Amino acid sequence: MCLMRWFFTLTTATLFMVAPSLAAPLVQSVRVGDYPAKTRFVLDLTEPVRFNVFTLANPYRVVIDLPEVGWKIRPESAPRSRLIKGYRLGLFQPGNSRVVIDVARPVVVVKAFLLPPGDRRTHRLVVDLKPVSRAAFRSGRPAARRTTVVLTRPQPVARRAAPTDSRPLIAIDPGHGGIDPGAQGRRGIWEKNITLAQARELRRQLRRSGRYRVVMIRDRDMFVRLRNRIGIAQRAGADLFISLHADSIDNPKVRGASVYTLSERASDREAAALAAKENRADIIAGIDLNRQSRTVARILIDLRQRLTKNESVKLAKAVTRELSKTMRLLRNTHRFAGFAVLKAPDIPSILIETGYLSNPSDARLLTSPKHRRRLAAALVAAIDVHFARQQAYRKP
Numbered sequence: 001m002c003l004m005r006w007f008f009t010l011t012t013a014t015l016f017m018v019a020p021s022l023a024a025p026l027v028q029s030v031r032v033g034d035y036p037a038k039t040r041f042v043l044d045l046t047e048p049v050r051f052n053v054f055t056l057a058n059p060y061r062v063v064i065d066l067p068e069v070g071w072k073i074r075p076e077s078a079p080r081s082r083l084i085k086g087y088r089l090g091l092f093q094p095g096n097s098r099v100v101i102d103v104a105r106p107v108v109v110v111k112a113f114l115l116p117p118g119d120r121r122t123h124r125l126v127v128d129l130k131p132v133s134r135a136a137f138r139s140g141r142p143a144a145r146r147t148t149v150v151l152t153r154p155q156p157v158a159r160r161a162a163p164t165d166s167r168p169l170i171a172i173d174p175g176h177g178g179i180d181p182g183a184q185g186r187r188g189i190w191e192k193n194i195t196l197a198q199a200r201e202l203r204r205q206l207r208r209s210g211r212y213r214v215v216m217i218r219d220r221d222m223f224v225r226l227r228n229r230i231g232i233a234q235r236a237g238a239d240l241f242i243s244l245h246a247d248s249i250d251n252p253k254v255r256g257a258s259v260y261t262l263s264e265r266a267s268d269r270e271a272a273a274l275a276a277k278e279n280r281a282d283i284i285a286g287i288d289l290n291r292q293s294r295t296v297a298r299i300l301i302d303l304r305q306r307l308t309k310n311e312s313v314k315l316a317k318a319v320t321r322e323l324s325k326t327m328r329l330l331r332n333t334h335r336f337a338g339f340a341v342l343k344a345p346d347i348p349s350i351l352i353e354t355g356y357l358s359n360p361s362d363a364r365l366l367t368s369p370k371h372r373r374r375l376a377a378a379l380v381a382a383i384d385v386h387f388a389r390q391q392a393y394r395k396p
Contacts, residue, residue, distance in 0.1 A: 027043050174196040245354065247274060248357040
């Protein structure tokens with residue numbers, strides 16, 4: 001008699017379908033089983049893959065790193081495991097996919113192994129988890145961290161354009177991506193897809209103007225770390241940084257766009273809560289923040305950054321003026337909060353919440369190509385105003 005209490009397909013609100021790349025292994029289903037002494041997590045695959053498994057705390061997570069794979073998960077309602085609260089999956093970096101399992105308490109990985117095709121006609125990656133005390137987890141964390149390996153080449157870095165091209169360089173940052181889908185709206189709309197579509201339209205219009213160069217922080221459904229978003233823009237020599245987002249909240253009546261600039265003191269509770277949520281993107285993707293450089297976490301606000309913040313505020317005001325001509329805005333349109341992606345000390349930066357996916361009207365607009373064109377046109381006009389003002393200041 002099988003000791004398993006149940007064995008089922010687990011799905012959560014974070015599940016989504018991703019088309020596989022050519023010749024990539026395909027994950028066909030995800031299953032979870034609760035046994036008396038363990039919980040089993042299984043990925044059904046079309047072919048065997050190399051993998052890495054490790055655990056993280058604050059919050060407790062299990063991370064499975066894979067080569068780049070395709071996902072074909074059928075959303076079906078199912079009860080949760082006693083230990084597993086949910087999971088996220090997606091592209092972590094070029095050539096590297098990741099599964100992050102949220103667990104209800106500290107766990108250790110008892111076993112992790114591959115099984116060849118059997119009656120199910122698929123290869124299976126099996127991870128067995130066992131709950132442990134916090135003390136036992138802490139004593140095992142160093143070993144767990146040492147299991148982390150880089151499976152693929154590092155993410156490519158944008159290169160500075162030739163010095164002969166003096167046109168301003170605009171860095172466009174589509175929020176979220178890959179394993180971090182962002183907010184979910186009505187009818188299964190994901191923020192990461194909305195922001196990427198809007199970013200591509202903004203890039204198209206900026207390039208069509210002939211006045212600007214553009215660097216995309218991401219140009220496909222891929223996770224990019226918060227600090228790497230700033231780094232890509234800095235290494236490219238960007239003159240402006242524009243981050244695009246689309247929030248979702250409990251109140252479906254709230255709608256309208258807003259523009260944020262950096263301040264460690266938030267303009268209101270909603271701004272503070274939003275910044276805190278967005279700044280958790282690295283945790284969502286299974287990154288151990290305890291290992292990061294203190295220099296990154298403590299960006300010094302010197303004279304250069306104060307000047308940059310002033311330029312960011314002026315840009316935000318120009319953006320709100322232009323957006324108000326074509327779309328609905330929140331009452332307090334220009335807001336301040338400590339968004340991590342706005343902390344480059346040398347690049348004027350703004351974050352635009354283009355609307356609320358939780359509102360039916362905003363959700364409909366944010367999926368409309370016509371609305372994307374209008375929004376991008378307003379942003380191009382605001383960018384024109386920004387650089388025209390700078391040129392006027394330089395005149396004798």
